[in-house]
Amino acid sequence: MKLAAALPIARTLGRELVLTALLLLGVSAVVFGILYLAPGDPFSALLEGQMPDAQAIAGLREAMGVPQTWYGQYWAWLSNLVTGNFGTSVRTGLPVGQELLRVGINTLILTLGSMLVTLLIAVPIALGAAARRRSPVNAPLTLAAYVVSALPVFWLGYVAIYIFIHYFNIFPLAFGGAGSDGKVWIYYLLPILVLGVGNGTLAEIIRYLREEIGRVLAEDYIRTARAKGAKVWRHAFKEGFLIPVTEIVASKIPFILGGAVIVEQVFNWPGMGRLAWQAAQDRDFPVIMGIALVAAAFVRLGSLLQRVVFTAVNPRASQE
Secondary structure (H helix, E strand, C coil), rough: CCCHHHHHHHHHHHHHHHHHHHHHHHHHHHHHHHHCCCCHHHHHHHCCCCCCCHHHHHHHHCCCCCCCCCCHHHHHHHHHHHHCCCCCCCCCCHEEEEEHHHHHHHHHHHHHHHHHHHHHHHHHHHHHHHHHCCCCCHHHHHHHHHHHHHHCCHHHHHHHHHHHHHHHCCCCCCCCCCCCCCHHHHHHHHHHHHHHHHHHHHHHHHHHHHHHHHHHHHHHHHHHHHCCCCHHHHHHHHHHHHHHHHHHHHHHHHHHHHHHHHHHHHHCCCCHHHHHHHHHHCCCCCHHHHHHHHHHHHHHHHHHHHHHHHHHHHHEEEEH
């Protein structure tokens, strides 16, 4: 019985992993094409201020082992990627994989923490609105969530910094808590709260969950369970809560990543967003390629999680 239940999930995982590999290949090709056709050259940026000529740039390219043709460059990068090598940063000379690992953990903490904050706010409001549609408390909370979702995340970040610096004097000005008198937690907590509240998805999650939970609670089998005195939420959990939450979270991952780039700039958070910003200014193509690939994999991971949860709830979905 357990094997029969695991086969649909394994089938879905296999199919989704193949699609993920093809998707990442397509993303890498598109991003490389955009970078290659964009004006500017990473080696010119590296030699900025030295009045480089074509011969100096060609010599630097040859010294770093970069092929001359675009297809040679892409094939060399792709061949290294298969072995787990993301290339070398043109600006720092460090392995791109090492830099991505260093800043990727910080971005992961920021995005996952903000998702948790968003769900902790949105789920109770949606549940209350679905169960008690005319409650005098749910309407103001929903309206407040809608107003906060409409505010720009960078504005919320600057307001939060102003309040915690000028009124409470506890926000550290550098990552790691320098000058924070031991209150390092505030540096981690404040950006997560700002992104969780101001990523623009709070209102959409509340509206979507409220509609889905209300629809499931109106189903006949829920009415039957309520008439028998059974626990309604136990019957409605999978279809009314688990599937909608995974669907909406997976669809909003790109928006949360976009908001993370802004929050990292505002709070001087050493994540992939700041690294991408610096790499774009320096035209550090290997770093940009690595960040684009990791971001695409993260978005795809959310979609994969959604498919696995849906298949676990409804095994027939793996045969669609």
